[in-house]
Amino acid sequence: MCRQLPSIFTPIIAPLIMNWSGAMKKVRTSIRQVVERRMREIDPAPHSLPKCKIDRLTQQVGALFFASSHQIRMALVYAIYSLCTHPEYVEPLRSEIMDMIHPESNGYFPNDEQRQLRKEFRTKYTDVSAQCPYWESTKKPCPRRWYVSDTLKLALVHLIMNYEVKLADEETPRSFFWTAALVPRLSTRILVRKREHTEYTKE
Known part of the structure; x- marks a missing residue:
């Protein structure tokens, strides 16, 4: 403003x-x-x-949270838009989420002391590169990108595993430009329905 x-x-x-x-x-x-x-x-x-040190840390953490707060909401909305416009990806994502539970569990409770790398490294959402400057400059990238990434993952996993989403009107405009920012429209309606059965809940 x-x-x-x-x-x-x-x-x-x-x-x-x-x-x-x-x-x-x-x-x-x-x-x-x-x-x-x-x-x-x-x-x-x-x-x-020392009070000055506490005040300084509080101010810095608050500034980082404030700087990333609107970006999380916007990124989450656009991710939900993608789920609505590409419903064919929802079931593969659910399967992948369930498949990832076992590797993550094995990371905390390994079966043996020798852990071998069986897959090549893949790029992560938090990676910084000049080809995709999502997190600003490679020399001074966003310091809260891990917080943003983890928050988005938690929200999307909960949504994908427990709910079904759909656009009320697929033809309606979903965003607009505010100065240089692409902002979601408040008038866009998303229909959300709780799933009757999920893979990790009792029937």
Whole structure:
């Protein structure tokens, strides 16, 4: 919003918008509690937690969360759009999710001490490259890309395994440009139905 206004108004309008609902204060308090707990785990000494250091860490973590919050939602919406427009991929994805449970479990509880690599390495969603600058520059990539990746995976796995999704109208526009950003339309309706049976729940 501030980008659409003269820069002289940014120092006035930005703090008003951020503090209007009190949400930032709640987020800051929650992050601070986690930071203090983690620092005590590292050094339990009672006088080893300088306030300036805690404030700085709280501010940095909050900024990283804020910078990635809208990107997670947008990426999740576009992933759901893809599931709606390509339903033929849903069942293979469910099968792959179930197949991945066993390798991940074996990673925590290996059968033997000698672990051999049986497949070639594959690129990951968090990989950084100049050919696909999804995470910005290769020299200074997004530091929250692992958080974004894990959050998206958890949400999509839960959705794919427990629900069926469908666009209410496949012909309706699903996005629009806001300055340089491609944003999902709020008017696009997605029909969600809970599956009657899932592979990892009791019948």
